[in-house]
Amino acid sequence: MRANLFIAVAGALFATQGLVSAKCSFDKISVDTNPGFQIIVNDDYKLLEDTIANVKYGLYCDSQPSGVDGVDRWFKVPVESVGIRIAIASGFLEALDLRTKITAAESPGNLTNICLDTSKISTLNDASGNDENSEIDVIFSADASSDANKSVRLPSDDTLGPLQRAEWIKFVSSFFNQEKSAASLFTSISESYNCHSKNMQNLKTPPHAYWVEYSDDSGKNSYNVVTTAYQKELLASAGAINDTKEAPSDSSDQAKFQEAVKDADYVFDQTQLTKFGQRATEWYKDFGYKDPQNSDVNFLLQRQIWRTDGYTSKSGISNFAEYGYVRPDLVLQDIISVIVPVYNQSHSRRWLLWLGGTNEDTELISSDNYNCESGWMSAVEKCVALTDFDGTIDEDNGDSANDDEDKDNDGKDADEDDDSSKDKSSSSHGRAGKIAGGVVAGLAFIGLAVVALHYYNRHRRIVRRRALSEGGY
Secondary structure (H helix, E strand, C coil): CHHHHHHHHHHHHHHHHHHHHHHCCCCCCCCCCCCCEEEEECCCEEEEEECCCCEEEEEECCCCCCCCCCCCEEEECCCCCEEECCHHHHHHHHHCCCHHHEEEECCHHHCCCCCCCHHHCEECCCCCCCCCCCCCCEEEECCCCCCHHHEEECCCCCCCCHHHHHCHHHHHHHHHCCHHHHHHHHHHHHHHHHHHHHHCCCCCCCCEEEEEEEECHHHCCEEEECCCHHHHHHHHHCCCECCCCCCCCCCCCHHHHHHHCCCCCEEEECCCCCCCCCHHHHHHHHHCCCCHHHCCCHHHHCCCEEECCCEECCCCCECHHHHHHHCHHHHHHHHHHHHCCCCCCCCCCCCCEECCCCCCCCEECCCCCCCCCCCHHHCCCCCCCCCCCCCCCCCCCCCCCCCHHHECCCCCEHHHHHHHHHHHHHHHHHHHHHHHHHHHHHHHHHHHHHHHHHHHHHHHHHHHHHHHHCCCC
16 A cells, blocks of 8 residues: 555656656757847757847746856746736737737837727836846846846847747747747748748849938938848849849938939938928928939839838728838838839738828728737748749740739720630530530440440350350359
């Protein structure tokens, strides 16, 4: 009896130990794009090093390890309560299906994620470098020291490329022990991005495109061609030429700026515009274009000015900083849909806003375009590699995406209806002939089978009569 009791207790302890070990089993994942962080996994803890800010975080799930040098702050994982001071953190958590972990934010009303109940999200205390938000497990911020031992820095500028910045989803996932999910999603995003980019690298006529920005800080006008890694890589990945003109050395020289972007076919703007409903007029005024439609500048004549704030909350807050940086594959497809419109015409733009017209068609985030149960933030459509795409359409197989006004309700050119009818008629005759031929062949086969069965039965009767006459049965 005692022996049995001992065995039972030992088994229970072993099982408990197994559960603890399983709980503390950390997944090892790779870091692929040199994003500015490293992940080192040990038996009972893992180290996350922010190599940009030179901060090292230690993560454990049972008890804080001792004797580990160089760790700036420790976190017990998985964390349950998250505060955010930087929009991209909300996007990462949405993509990982961890939105319910957000319990506090610096400005809850500025979050554009419609799946969040902002009435249940508290407002973080002002960032003072002190631990004044003690009820929060971790606070993701643009500043590594915003909340003392609770703050964890995420990148907030555009010095990282599109995929580098998106790979920080692995960094964030480590606080929830969701590394495998993050790695799988990032792999899909990366493969999609690189596939679409590769499809754009053999354009017959690569367009010229620039990212620009105007500011008047301290009353001083500044005109800039934005050349940071994020913007340049996006345009290059879309097949655009964007390095033929460098930003003028004196950013206050409006004439030199206009000369620098004179060859642009497309301009993407990130100026802080404030006159909603009249932002096109505001943009022309800011950059000094007094008579754009009578100029000799192509992007002005074609009115090809675009922004990334075309997808907003009801209060007008752009969703781009929250979701766009997390899904560079979708941002890239947005840009491609503008500068190479004949490519992937089924893609629906999410963030880009056209400033070329009189109306600003901003799309409001709603359940009509985002499903909280199966949102597109965590769904990546597979890209098809096109080895011979050159940015043009085969005239025998299709037309430009911009020729909709010349087509009838079925999406065909009206003057092609007769030929189309002929093709359909010819195709129908061909199918009828094949069907008739198949029927005849089938009947012939059945006839042969009946004849063969008749002779086989006849042969059996003859053999049976002979056997009976010889007494074989």
